[in-house]
Amino acid sequence: MTINTTPVGTDMSAGQTAREAKEHQSIPDLMTAVVRRRYGGPEVVEVERVAAPKPEANQVVVKVAAAGIDRGVSHLLTGMPLLVRLVGFGVLRPKQPVLGYDVAGRVVAVGSNVERLRVGDEVMGIADGSYAEFAVADADKLVLRPSNVTVDNAAVSTxxxxxxxxxxxxxxxxxxxxxxxxxxxxxxxxxxxxxxxxxxxxxxxxxxxxxxxxxxxxxxxxxxxxxxxxxxxxxxxxxxxxxxxxxxxxxxxxxxxxxxxxxxxxxxxxxxxxxxxxxxxxxxxxxxxxxxxxxxxxFISSESLEFIEPLAEMLADGSVVPHIGARTDLVGVADAIARLETHGVAGKTLVTVGGAS
Ligand SMILES: NC(=O)c1ccc[n+]([C@@H]2O[C@H](COP(=O)([O-])OP(=O)(O)OC[C@H]3O[C@@H](n4cnc5c(N)ncnc54)[C@H](OP(=O)(O)O)[C@@H]3O)[C@@H](O)[C@H]2O)c1
Structure with a gap:
């Protein structure tokens, strides 16, 4: 398997610096996000305007095109079983109010230590708070989205x-x-x-x-x-x-x-x-x-490039095609999580945020 590393939509030929500057400016102070400030059911979830994230040295900020819902999100919403609170997500209340991990989108800001990724790269992987217009992610939890993998398929896979x-x-x-x-x-x-x-x-x-x-x-x-x-x-x-x-x-x-x-x-x-x-x-x-x-x-899954890269290769060569059984937007996330609990969903639930970027 050979990964197609052509980054979709990256303009590497000219004006990169100007574009980086423009992209930085394109992160607003506030963004729309799916937030919960305490553990509970779907009733604790709000769609709010919150501060947009800034990258730390080893992080990037992604303009989110789409995201995925998995069972882990449901556990982090409820804080149950209690073990999830004890392994670092916040004992009394969630440390990160914005929900969501699976992500696909475009890099709009990079931290000072990040060399693998550049502003403009189309990426997929794991962010911290992906049910939002912008999400921060460790650079080593993202890969370039293969050019033949759609935003939707990339968003639900990692x-x-x-x-x-x-x-x-x-x-x-x-x-x-x-x-x-x-x-x-x-x-x-x-x-x-x-x-x-x-x-x-x-x-x-x-x-x-x-x-x-x-x-x-x-x-x-x-x-x-x-x-x-x-x-x-x-x-x-x-x-x-x-x-x-x-x-x-x-x-x-x-x-x-x-x-x-x-x-x-x-x-x-x-x-x-x-x-x-x-x-x-x-x-x-x-x-x-x-x-x-x-x-x-x-075992507990390791969120590392060692596995994200070969998964992207399998998506690119068509040996794996995600099954998207349900779709929603940011406003519908709480209901979609509830539906996962009550009815189950075949495959994954897609959250469309900014659409194809
Ligand atoms: N160890 C890790 O690192 C790790 C990572 C990710 C997820 N997980 C855990 O893995 C579990 C599944 O996650 P997921 O995202 O795949 O959840 P999911 O999308 O809700 O899938 C659950 C699956 O279990 C099936 N199921 C329900 N009741 C069952 C029963 N009584 N006997 C056998 N199968 C049954 C469902 O079938 P139907 O819907 O067809 O009824 C469905 O295929 C969760 O507990 C999650 O927390 C662990």
């Missing part, structure tokens, strides 16, 4: 895509020909996991709700299963690798569908206790792993 990529490769060490079970195959992470596993030569069985089974099949799964009508240990056969994104299955049942030397990767899952939520099973799994030839592993 958070879920790099989680799926790491679960399958770095943690799960998937190999061609292996049987892979993806539990939660229709959601944000799962829709990427099915495609990436298939692109890497694995045979994928996808578990999802009945209404999303056709989508999961179209993403590449050779077999699909409705979790409401069939437990995973009734599917038949065993799997070299189980990617558990949906959670809710006890470890004992997950182990029954693994081969004797198979690997279980626990990505997430809703429900569970107030402290650790769906990740509550992981300590037990780590202990069991010490006495078993099966590998039982949980």
């Amino acid at each position: 958070i879920s895509g790099i989680t799926a990529l790491q679960a399958l490769t770095k943690v799960g060490q998937v190999r061609p020909g292996q049987q892979v079970l993806v539990i939660g195959a229709s959601g944000g992470v799962g829709s990427f996991a099915v495609q990436i596993a298939t692109a890497l030569g694995a045979q994928v069985t996808g578990v999802a709700g009945a209404s999303n089974l056709d989508t999961v099949r179209q993403l590449g799964a050779i077999k699909v299963v409705d979790y409401r009508t069939k437990a995973i240990d009734q599917i038949g056969g065993t799997f070299d690798l189980v990617i558990d994104i949906g959670g809710r299955n006890p470890i004992s049942r997950l182990r029954r569908v693994l081969t004797p030397t198979g690997t279980l990767v626990m990505v997430g899952g809703e429900g569970g206790g107030r402290l650790t939520g769906g990740m509550g099973r992981t300590a037990w799994a780590a202990l069991l792993s010490l006495f078993s030839k099966q590998r039982l592993v949980a």
